[in-house]
Amino acid sequence: MTSLSVHTQSIDFAAVRARVDKTLDDFLDAKHDDATARSMPVDVTEALGEFFASGGKRLRPLLCVLGWHAAGGHGDDEEVVRTAAAVEMFHAFCLIHDDIMDSSSTRRGRPTVHCAMAHRYDHDHIGTSAAILIGDMALAWSDELLNSPHRAPHRQAALHRVIDAMRQEVIYGQYLDLMAPFTPLTDHRAALQVIRFKTAKYTIERPLHAGAVLAGADPELLAALSRYALPLGEAFQLRDDILGVYGQPQETGKPVLDDLREGKHTVLIALAAQQATPAQHHLLHNLLGDPALDEDGAAQIRRVLQTTGARDQVEHMITTRYAQALTALQDAPCPPAATAALQRIATQAVQRTS
């Protein structure tokens, strides 16, 4: 074996995930005990504990730890693992609030938080309100996980600049997404802008940066990581959009018709709408966003995506961006083990089926 593969093996994705999950579990256990001791409601810690236990890719915390390795971090990684857990706690906030906005009933194959709480209290508005508060608490607690009195002040300041940017970008991205129904269906630039803020920066770039600054990354390295992260993040979301129409519910954990029933303005749909015949245009306008859309209607939409060439175009966009990310990675001055790990992540992100 070459030293490269030895180094590669040293970044064990499953081990990172296990340590991040342990940090989250320990944090929530302590919060749970504290709530019990002070007669506070345990709904919040229980709901968050169940949310993490239900699965998820843990992509963002993994990227956070890889960013640290990419910037030459080594030795005691306790601090970066805790920051990675903070990033995942923030993600729980995002998803819990997103599910309210999207009126989603399931996530990871289970009822969403607002639906579970509505069921528990037999009251829709209380369910939504409880989920707003549980999401709020996840946001507050993600910040609590970020603080470390032992960290050098300039590192803490650099980390906070990254996290401040990340939070703002994803909330703006979600706001743009919310307002997408007011933009023309054909506007693929608007759809790409949502992708950039809601996914590329939030899911890939900022978690990498968060880990990297903890290992003292300079602006050049951060820029090199961005050149990898942004095309990869776009490719990741474009794959998500494809899976939202063609994925297998038993693999993705969400009903395959959700995106179509919601009428989500994706790049895929925008490209199809641009190239649709008047009859196809009429069909898209009639079927997209219909909450009662059935498999037959979905099949008609898929035919339009196919015959307009939109699906192929998006696959091409994914391939191009994947290649850009890999090229950028070759040029980035990272330790071989980190580079190899980021290559694996890139491949998984674009070739996944869930």
Add this chain to the structure above:
Amino acid sequence: MTSLSVHTQSIDFAAVRARVDKTLDDFLDAKHDDATARSMPVDVTEALGEFFASGGKRLRPLLCVLGWHAAGGHGDDEEVVRTAAAVEMFHAFCLIHDDIMDSSSTRRGRPTVHCAMAHRYDHDHIGTSAAILIGDMALAWSDELLNSPHRAPHRQAALHRVIDAMRQEVIYGQYLDLMAPFTPLTDHRAALQVIRFKTAKYTIERPLHAGAVLAGADPELLAALSRYALPLGEAFQLRDDILGVYGQPQETGKPVLDDLREGKHTVLIALAAQQATPAQHHLLHNLLGDPALDEDGAAQIRRVLQTTGARDQVEHMITTRYAQALTALQDAPCPPAATAALQRIATQAVQRTS
């Protein structure tokens, strides 16, 4: 004039408010310019700007600055004013999300954020979703306002411990409030627990502590401030509950029947329910929480609050707590100007009509 009154004059409430508001305005202006430059939606900065412009007491930021003075802070107060602005930004988050949960249509005499956005986009769910996101951004930005690379690390750590506690307490307090309909109407202890977390700690104690730790307050001083803050905070909320039933809408800025129509479980109502005759009990159960409650119904409830003695009891509770707060203040080792200012705040908090 004695030196005490000279010192007292040196803490000018209106000037503190003006500087806090200027900090908030400047922060939002910079965010607005940044959003425009990056083609991000300006709804968020505009909505928050209008929210602050619509009024509010600025009690929490004022207490933050007074906490700093109470701990001997003097000279350059730029840092504490910025922290006070962060506390007010956090409060905007709380109110925007609370108004969604309470389904309130007006605040400070204007449409609430979710109602204004629902009106703008002619869509209730989009209005609520936009308000969730605008609240989320206020929470994220409040944290951004807290960070200061120039602050000594141990001060920053102490500040974060206070803010972490504050955020958690008020979210738990709101959660308890949300679940109040599932507790018996007569349970005044449950109502008092909501008051402690949602108001006493959040509105008075933690803002004071936040300012005090910036001036290096030790645990003894923080405990002394708590002995002033907690009874005062309870008195403040008990006054709020009275105003919610007896206040003048043109002064309070909210419809006087809201609390009764919502069926809010206040200490006032709990005490009345405990001492009600079966007929009065029946009346309370029938009228409280009726969204169509009219002035005649409200007058019937007020008669029950009067004849059961509940109103008098609550006034007595306010008086007792006000006295406790003032006694604690006399025993606290604070500079005379800070003590005098905290006395004024206490009097205003319990004797106000809005």
